[in-house]
Amino acid sequence: ALKKTDKRPFTVIIEGNIGSGKTTFLNHFKKYDNVCVLAEPVHMWRNCAGHNLLGLMYEDTSRWGFTFQSYVQLTMLQQHMFKTPHPIKLMERSIFSARYCFVEKMFCDGILPAPSASVINEWFKWITTKACPSVDLIVYLRTSPEVVYQRMLKRNREEEKLVSLQYLREIHEMHENWLYHKTMFTCPAPVIVLNADLDKSVIKEEYEKYEPHILNKIAIGVRT
Numbered sequence: 001a002l003k004k005t006d007k008r009p010f011t012v013i014i015e016g017n018i019g020s021g022k023t024t025f026l027n028h029f030k031k032y033d034n035v036c037v038l039a040e041p042v043h044m045w046r047n048c049a050g051h052n053l054l055g056l057m058y059e060d061t062s063r064w065g066f067t068f069q070s071y072v073q074l075t076m077l078q079q080h081m082f083k084t085p086h087p088i089k090l091m092e093r094s095i096f097s098a099r100y101c102f103v104e105k106m107f108c109d110g111i112l113p114a115p116s117a118s119v120i121n122e123w124f125k126w127i128t129t130k131a132c133p134s135v136d137l138i139v140y141l142r143t144s145p146e147v148v149y150q151r152m153l154k155r156n157r158e159e160e161k162l163v164s165l166q167y168l169r170e171i172h173e174m175h176e177n178w179l180y181h182k183t184m185f186t187c188p189a190p191v192i193v194l195n196a197d198l199d200k201s202v203i204k205e206e207y208e209k210y211e212p213h214i215l216n217k218i219a220i221g222v223r224t
């Protein structure tokens with residue numbers, strides 16, 4: 001019989017730029033009853049004890065960048081630690097993209113001062129060695145900045161009114177360095193790359209191509 005520890009779910013993190021279709025992807029897999037789907041806790045970032053940290057961060061990134069990213073790191077850890085009876089857990093983003101894409105960019109841009117970035121990094125190192133949020137697969141929804149910019153405008157999220165195409169280009173590069181060229185940081189799991197520029201009308205086939213990888217037959221105990 002499986003020991004308690006073996007009950008850890010097959011954990012898949014969905015990574016990609018703003019507007020890369022992560023929510024659409026997650027919704028496609030909601031129909032499987034053995035999959036736990038955890039969307040990015042944007043509602044928590046919009047209301048931390050009544051404070052809209054997401055809004056504050058976009059309004060004055062220098063002043064609120066650390067506050068926001070510190071809370072993001074906590075909420076992502078909570079998601080990684082979330083106990084589910086399901087054999088498969090899909091998460092929108094992760095503590096890894098928080099550190100390697102968003103915090104790294106704020107630090108490189110000089111928006112996050114070195115002392116602040118160091119504190120976030122010390123938390124990140126301790127969490128990823130001691131609390132070790134395990135990840136088994138990374139799905140990288142790879143897009144072009146111009147495509148996601150148009151989608152972001154159409155989605156018209158209040159706090160993102162201040163987001164420029166240039167910012168999306170830079171966040172794209174952070175994802176490319178981490179997950180595609182793999183020139184920066186380590187990948188905590190194997191990466192499958194999807195062409196997420198595809199229009200919603202045809203993206204379904206792209207998802208279905210990778211379903212066997214994601215609905216890991218081992219995890220759901222399918223007799224092979």
Ligand SMILES: Cc1cc2cn([C@H]3C[C@H](O)[C@@H](CO)O3)c(=O)nc2[nH]1
Nearest residue numbers: 018042072076093094097098102160
């Ligand atoms: C893990 C993580 C997600 C995340 C999202 N964001 C921003 C990008 C989007 O505008 C919004 C929701 O993803 O939050 C951020 O600045 N830093 C982040 N770190």
